[in-house]
Amino acid sequence: MKDTLTTPEAVAVLCLLMVGADTEIKQEELASMLGNPFFQEHVSDKIGPHPKFVKTFNAAKQSIGSRELEKKAIAALNKGFPALKLKTLALMTTIAGADNEYDQLEKELVVRVATALKIPVEEIEPEFKKMKAAAVTQQLSTHQETSDDAPTSDNEEA
Numbered sequence: 532m533k534d535t536l537t538t539p540e541a542v543a544v545l546c547l548l549m550v551g552a553d554t555e556i557k558q559e560e561l562a563s564m565l566g567n568p569f570f571q572e573h574v575s576d577k578i579g580p581h582p583k584f585v586k587t588f589n590a591a592k593q594s595i596g597s598r599e600l601e602k603k604a605i606a607a608l609n610k611g612f613p614a615l616k617l618k619t620l621a622l623m624t625t626i627a628g629a630d631n632e633y634d635q636l637e638k639e640l641v642v643r644v645a646t647a648l649k650i651p652v653e654e655i656e657p658e659f660k661k662m663k664a665a666a667v668t669q670q671l672s673t674h675q676e677t678s679d680d681a682p683t684s685d686n687e688e689a
Contacts, residue, residue, distance in 0.1 A: 537607065542573065545619060548640060550564060557630045564626050569621075569662060605648060617650055617655065618658060621655055624655055641655070
């Protein structure tokens with residue numbers, strides 16, 4: 532991994548660190564990251580192919596360790612706007628809670644990153660709630676589009 536990360540790379544690194552924070556990679560956490568509207572809009576298309584990025588991330592994690600990767604990501608995000616920092620923390624919180632278990636290691640990671648980004652922890656929850664609502668709205672919208680395209684029987688009105 533490069534010495535300096537782009538903002539989308541920094542967000543992706545922190546998200547992947549959160550996915551593995553409790554030492555177990557869970558599908559629910561990966562799905563909440565990849566399906567999140569903020570991640571899709573600001574990160575997904577900007578980091579290149581996901582499998583290649585994850586491979587680079589894992590190699591860097593092996594080489595320099597999680598804490599050094601965390602520091603690089605924080606350094607990149609500290610150059611950005613407070614709103615981006617807050618949304619990243621809300622996304623990390625979303626990922627942590629995707630498996631309905633918010634364990635101590637995940638909490639410590641959020642607090643450590645928030646402190647380093649100079650974002651008060653109490654500001655995360657309102658942003659987390661907005662992000663969660665946006666994700667639900669997106670899911671409902673996607674479901675509605677799919678339902679509109681579904682074939683109807685002869686007995687149903689069009």
